[in-house]
Amino acid sequence: MAIEINLDVMLAKRKMRSKALAKAIGITEANLSVLKNGKAKAVRLSTLDKLCEVLECQPADLLEFHPNTDE
Template sequence: MPIIINLDVMLAKRKMQSKELAEAIDITLANLSILKTGKAKAIKLSTLEKICEVLQCQPGDLLEFIPEK
């Protein structure tokens, strides 16, 4: 998939564990793991907004487009 989710990078920069973020944005650790591994087919804008709010970042810090060759 050409959209890469850099959630693990932002978590490391903020020195936050996945469990802490999941609790802060009120989603299950399993669903957060799906996002982190790039297996998610979609993400709600409200979820993205909560992640950005907690991690104090912009959506562009989390999402990256890499075209397929």
């Protein structure tokens, strides 16, 4: 996938556990795990908004683009 989600990095920087973050943004731990592991096909803007609010960061802190060189 060309877009990488650096959620684990931000959690470590904020010294926060996945369980606490999931509760704070109102999603299940399973759905948060899907995001953390890069298995998500899409992210709702409302979820991204809550992630940035709770983690006190910008979307660019969570999302990183890597050009796909397979083509």
